[in-house]
Amino acid sequence: NAGVTQTPKFQVLKTGQSMTLQCAQDMNHNSMYWYRQDPGMGLRLIYYSASEGTTDKGEVPNGYNVSRLNKREFSLRLESAAPSQTSVYFCASSSSGKNQPQHFGDGTRLSIL
C-alpha cells in the first residue's frame, strides 16, 4: 500500500521562484491536509480540504495556495518563494468525521535561498 505519496522529496529554490508540491492518497479518504514543520515547533496546518471541491485556510496560509484536484490529489503551491518558507512540508489524509487519525506522507524538504 502506497498510502500518502508526496513529490518531490527534496527541492532547492531561489527567492521569488514558484513551485507546486504534489500529494496523492490511495486510501479513499475524504479529507486532506498540508502542514509545515520547523525546528522546535509542532506541525502547523497550512490548508486543509474536508472533501473534494472544498479547501480552507489553516493556521499559517499566507504565501500558499492549494488545489484539491480530485478526491486523491491535493497540491500546495508557493507562488513567490521566500526564505521564511524553508521547511519540511507534510501532506496527510484522513477519513471524514470526528476522532479520525491522520496518515502522513514522508515529506518534502524545501530550501529557499
Added chain:
Amino acid sequence: RKEVEQDPGPFNVPEGATVAFNCTYSNSASQSFFWYRQDCRKEPKLLMSVYSSGNEDGRFTAQLNRASQYISLLIRDSKLSDSATYLCVVNPPGGYNKLIFGAGTRLAVHP
C-alpha cells in the same frame, strides 16, 4: 499559553526502563487525543489513540485526565527502537479534524 505543551526532553533512559511523558492542552472542550511517533527526518506515524478510560497497546499505555487537561504516555521495558520523538496531538472542537500538534518529546534509549 500554547494549545498543546510538551516537555521537549531529551529523556535519556537505559534499555528496560519505564518512562512516562505528559502533555497538557488548553482547550477543555477538545474532542479526541492521539500520540504519534516521529523518527528523525521521517513522517509522523500514529502510535495510539487516547480514550477516556485509558488504553493499552503492548508496552504502551495512554491516559487522559480531562479535569486537569493532560494526557500521558507510559512506555514499559524500553527498547532501543523506541528512540524517537513522541508527539502529543489534540483535536479541538469545531469539526473538520483540524489536529493541533505539540512540538514533541524526544526519547533516547541507550544500551
